[in-house]
Amino acid sequence: MKPIILQGHERSLTQIVFNAEGDLLFSASKDNVVNVWFTSNGERLGTFGDHKGSVWTVACDSQTKYLVTGAADNTMRLWDVRSGKCLYVWEFLTAVKRVAWSEDDEMLLSITEQRSGQPSVIRIFKINREDPANQSSTPLREIILTGSKATVALWAPLSDHIITGHESGKVAKYDTKTGEEVMVVEESHRGEITDIQLSPDGTYFITSSKDKTARLFDSETLQEMKVYPTETPLNSACIAPLRPYVILGGGQDAMSVTTTSSRAGKFESRFWHKLFEEEVGRVRGHFGPINTLAVHPQGKAYASGAEDGFVRVHWFDDSYFRSRPYGDLEPEVEL
Secondary structure, three states, rough: OOOOEEEEEOOOEEEEEEEOOOEEEEOOOOOOOOEEEEEOOEEEEEEEEEOOOEEEEEEOOOOOOOOEEEEEOOEEEEEEEEOOEEEEEEEEEOEEEEEEEEEOEEEEEEEEEOOOEEEEEEEEOOOOOOOOOOOOOOOOOOEEOOOOOEEEEEEHHHHOEEEEEOOOEEEEEOOOOOOEEEEOOOOOOOOOEEEEOOOOOOEEEEEEEEOOEEEEEEEEOOEEEEEOOOOOOEEEEEEOOOEEEEEEEEEOHHHHHHHHOOOOOOEEEEEEEEEOEEEEEEEEEOOOOOEEEEEEEOOOEEEEEEEEOOOEEEEEHHHHHHHOOOOOOOOOOOO
């Protein structure tokens, strides 16, 4: 499984996402730009570069028409994917840490950071898709968080609720119409939640945390289903379609990287069996902690972005789809 290495960032990666078709990959970085790449050969298609600070988050709609980014310059920006033009800018009082499109691409959510006396706020915006340059700066809903700040979020199936992960380790669910917290699991993790990603069918999701674990939760009830413990802090986790695996990434804190070899730092992508909670393989290559993981929508590949500034795209070999480490308990996959 030889990777395609994408070299286009000068600083560490913060988030990478595939588009719905899986032919493009968007990468956000602390060097203030977002790059878009062809996943088939690693060629860079273009750059979105108007931000004045580290780009923390990026999300592409299901039609690969519009892109949204959030950054440390306290702005969220809407982009035209085809032309690379910035269509609209929302300005806030603190940095934007996470953005996400609703299931029907009609709404956006953003999380702003708790800092300088400002609370952490989840905002929901209605998007004018017909006239993208004419957006409302006033959100449909503002959810002001009084306790632990939210670090990550996603839309639940049907976009009736937003599921959030928090600095304290709690997982919560909010009603998008009322803004009320309708469900919460306190201390689901014992450390900051660093990533949250939905399963292909939306019925469950995975979280990663600084407490060195990743966990699966039911999207409806927030019931914890599985736990994947590791010996290193985790920065990202995703769920592989077609095969019963989850992929985890992290590594020793970036402050200690210069005194640690890549092997000792645990800078690998780790494959765990989703049901049996056992590690089945690792993929090495990065020279710093893995900050972000994304999986191809059809399960044909996965990508990792790290502190070393590189993105590695791994297209799975045929043996990955034929392997059955648990014998008859493993279904065969028709390619």
